[in-house]
Amino acid sequence: MSAVIEIDGLRKTFHTLRQGRRVAVDGFDLRVDAGQIHGFLGPNGSGKTTTLRALLGLVRADGGRMSMLGAPSPQRLPEVAGRVGAIVESPQFFGNFTARRTLRLLALAGGVPTGRVDEVLEQVGLRDRGDERVKGYSLGMKQRLAVASALLKSPELLILDEPANGLDPAGIREMRDLMRSLAEAGVTVLLSSHILAEIQLICDHVTIISHGRRVAAGPVDEVLAGFDQHEYAVRVAEPERAGELLRALGLSVTAQPDRLVVGGVDEPELITRTLGEQGVWVRELVPLRPDLESVFLELTGTGPHPTIPRQVDDSLLPEQTQKDAAIDLDARVGDSREVGA
Numbered sequence: 001m002s003a004v005i006e007i008d009g010l011r012k013t014f015h016t017l018r019q020g021r022r023v024a025v026d027g028f029d030l031r032v033d034a035g036q037i038h039g040f041l042g043p044n045g046s047g048k049t050t051t052l053r054a055l056l057g058l059v060r061a062d063g064g065r066m067s068m069l070g071a072p073s074p075q076r077l078p079e080v081a082g083r084v085g086a087i088v089e090s091p092q093f094f095g096n097f098t099a100r101r102t103l104r105l106l107a108l109a110g111g112v113p114t115g116r117v118d119e120v121l122e123q124v125g126l127r128d129r130g131d132e133r134v135k136g137y138s139l140g141m142k143q144r145l146a147v148a149s150a151l152l153k154s155p156e157l158l159i160l161d162e163p164a165n166g167l168d169p170a171g172i173r174e175m176r177d178l179m180r181s182l183a184e185a186g187v188t189v190l191l192s193s194h195i196l197a198e199i200q201l202i203c204d205h206v207t208i209i210s211h212g213r214r215v216a217a218g219p220v221d222e223v224l225a226g227f228d229q230h231e232y233a234v235r236v237a238e239p240e241r242a243g244e245l246l247r248a249l250g251l252s253v254t255a256q257p258d259r260l261v262v263g264g265v266d267e268p269e270l271i272t273r274t275l276g277e278q279g280v281w282v283r284e285l286v287p288l289r290p291d292l293e294s295v296f297l298e299l300t301g302t303g304p305h306p307t308i309p310r311q312v313d314d315s316l317l318p319e320q321t322q323k324d325a326a327i328d329l330d331a332r333v334g335d336s337r338e339v340g341a
């Protein structure tokens, strides 16, 4: 499998008058292979946006090595920028423009044939709403329009910062379907999020960042399996007696109000057989699989919350961006940035 994004030991510290020295990324590693829908997961302020900005040449890294589509970044970014679509930070559009007009302007500005506009509207499911003014769009539709703008130049790699931020469950499902259809069309997707449900629903691979460092990476199922305690919830008529019998087998047993949680179980038959032989009948036996939420909490020591505001000091970004950007890749639609447009 070939790497589409490789980051080794990325470091970035910000120095500001108001807040002093702030280590945003502290020796971070990331590898995204071709064809993946790769989730970049971490709590607010853990360094996701800084990593993406550094990778895209929008902020200068203090150390580490990065490459995209085989080209070292930011040094050889211009060579591959035309094959990368990226939206970093919340997209904003001119409300009085229609989606079609917005995309036409972006296509013209980016030297992309305007015939692409209808194709990308179709791709993101906005074909029938493309002639409506953007100010009437739902948040989900605006997010899809942002993705459409990044798709104009038919990128091989799509980088999206918090694309599902603020979406309701239906919007997240739509985003998932969109990402899957892009992956089927051969696009590699890296998307950041601080919301676990999104990553678990949308992505096949995940890298978890905490305090600027990678704390887990791999296929979502494997990351979860690494935290599997082999636990089962058991409901029986005589929980006390069942608990004694199971503890005698060397299993860990925790009594909860309406069930026993039995850990260290390699074969669930051991539970049913042992209890059955003693006349304690099992009413229910349910495997307890870890979800990304508990893994995330354990790894990062923090519970992400959709309502916690982003912690980036936005007032500093424009200046910082202009000063630090090694290569100006900025094509703005409000706040959205698209590489190489």
Ligand SMILES: Nc1ncnc2c1ncn2[C@@H]1O[C@H](COP(=O)(O)OP(=O)(O)OP(=O)(O)O)[C@@H](O)[C@H]1O
Binding pocket: 014, 015, 016, 022, 023, 024, 025, 042, 043, 044, 045, 046, 047, 048, 049, 050, 051, 193, 194, 309, 310, 311, 312, 313, 316, 317, 320
């Ligand atoms: N331009 C900047 N100037 C000063 N500090 C910054 C700047 N950008 C980011 N930081 C700080 O770096 C740390 C990492 O921020 P970053 O935006 O990369 O995190 P994040 O994981 O993207 O968070 P969120 O999910 O809230 O967007 C934070 O402490 C943030 O305040």
